[in-house]
Amino acid sequence: xxxxxxxxxxxxxxxxxxxxxxxxxxxxxxxxxxxxxxxxxxxxxxxxxxxxxxxxxxxxxxxxxxxxxxxxxxxxxxxxxxxxxxxxxxxxxxxxxxxxxxxxxxxxxxxxxxxxxxxxxxxxxxxxxxxxxxxxxxxxxxxxxxxxxxxxxxxxxxxxxxxxxxxxxxxxxxxxxxxxxxxxxxxxxxxxxxxxxxxxxxxxxxxxxxxxxxxxxxxxxxxxxxxxxxxxxxxxxxxxxxxxxxxxxxxxxxxxxxxxxxxxxxxxxxxxxxxxxxxxxxxxxxxxxxxxxxxxxxxxxxxxxxxxx
Numbered sequence: 001x002x003x004x005x006x007x008x009x010x011x012x013x014x015x016x017x018x019x020x021x022x023x024x025x026x027x028x029x030x031x032x033x034x035x036x037x038x039x040x041x042x043x044x045x046x047x048x049x050x051x052x053x054x055x056x057x058x059x060x061x062x063x064x065x066x067x068x069x070x071x072x073x074x075x076x077x078x079x080x081x082x083x084x085x086x087x088x089x090x091x092x093x094x095x096x097x098x099x100x101x102x103x104x105x106x107x108x109x110x111x112x113x114x115x116x117x118x119x120x121x122x123x124x125x126x127x128x129x130x131x132x133x134x135x136x137x138x139x140x141x142x143x144x145x146x147x148x149x150x151x152x153x154x155x156x157x158x159x160x161x162x163x164x165x166x167x168x169x170x171x172x173x174x175x176x177x178x179x180x181x182x183x184x185x186x187x188x189x190x191x192x193x194x195x196x197x198x199x200x201x202x203x204x205x206x207x208x209x210x211x212x213x214x215x216x217x218x219x220x221x222x223x224x225x226x227x228x229x230x231x232x233x234x235x236x237x238x239x240x241x242x243x244x245x246x247x248x249x250x251x252x253x254x255x256x257x258x259x260x261x262x263x264x265x266x267x268x269x270x271x272x273x274x275x276x277x278x279x280x281x282x283x284x285x286x287x288x289x290x291x292x293x294x295x296x297x298x299x300x301x302x303x304x305x306x307x308x309x
Contacts, residue, residue: 036068043198043227044094045087055082071095094225105229107242114245120270126241129269134169140304141172149175160215166236167214173261177293183257184243186223187214194221194228202226205255208243210236222246244270247279254280263294268301 034057041056042048048056056079063078065071072095079088114122138154145151153175157168167185174181188197190212197209204225211219211232220239222230224246233239244265247254254262259280266272266279280291 037065037071039195039198040068040071040095041091044091044225045083046226048087052082094227107230107233107238110230110242110245110249113249117248118272120272122241122245122270123238125270126244127237130166130169130237130240133268134165136305137169137301138165138172140301141176144304146176147178149178157215160213162215164216164218164236166240167210167217170240170261171214173264173297174258176297177260177264179258179260181214183255184208184261185210185214187212190217190219194231197221197223197228198226203255206243206246206252208239224250224252240265252279256280260291260293263291264297267294268298 037060038053038057041053059079059082060071060074063074065074074092074095076085076088076092079091083091111121111123114120141150142154145154150172153168153171157171162168170185171181174184184207186200186202186207186209188200188209188211192209192211202223206222206224209221209223209228210217211221218234218236219232220234220236221228221232222239222242229246230242244262246252247262263280275290
């Protein structure tokens with residue numbers, strides 16, 4: 001067997017290395033874009049089978065989708081061979097909202113749009129309410145705990161050594177109304193990334209995702225329809241303001257599992273007090289009367305405040 005040694009000129013070696021580097025970069029870039037598109041699909045259709053997902057990715061590639069921003073141009077007929085009509089509409093709707101109104105998925109944008117709709121500076125209102133009314137609410141529950149769950153929240157808050165009032169105020173209110181904390185606040189590991197959160201079984205309704213201990217954490221994310229729409233930020237009051245504003249900005253009903261605390265925030269913290277009508281649903285229909293439990297607590301708090309003057 002003869003072995004032939006080929007001598008390659010130095011400049012050719014450099015060219016081959018550069019080409020190899022370019023191919024590697026291109027491969028990594030393509031893989032990253034495919035992962036972004038895949039995640040965009042699964043955010044809207046988490047139950048999609050691997051086979052259908054693979055066919056869908058192939059189809060999108062064949063019609064020229066090269067990156068996530070291209071998804072806004074996809075039409076229903078482009079996907080009709082692989083998805084059922086309702087699946088297709090859900091997918092296209094999830095892609096179009098963020099592309100059409102990207103400013104709604106920033107803190108500044110969500111606050112600004114809420115003020116445009118209601119003439120209320122939601123961040124200023126929420127920060128003021130937590131600082132002033134929040135203290136009074138905690139004093140009320142300390143002196144008159146309404147059930148064992150409220151006592152437990154206060155005990156955990158004291159044990160944490162936290163000076164952040166917001167989480168304790170909301171958790172006390174939810175305990176009073178006998179609503180599960182998960183109905184509004186989700187707790188994840190302090191190192192969790194948005195991608196980690198989106199792999200969880202998230203609900204459709206808005207949730208404030210707290211990273212780490214609920215009483216001391218200063219990092220939160222906002223999820224809507226199983227997607228992280230606002231990545232980690234600090235300040236619980238700012239997060240609560242963004243969460244509440246999202247119900248008005250996207251015309252969403254309050255989820256039943258947190259309807260009392262959300263109506264309390266609306267009336268007591270934000271000052272939206274219609275005589276009739278509610279954003280809370282009651283079964284399949286929207287409620288058109290004020291929540292009795294919310295009104296009762298507000299009346300007790302007013303009496304407690306006046307007696308303390």
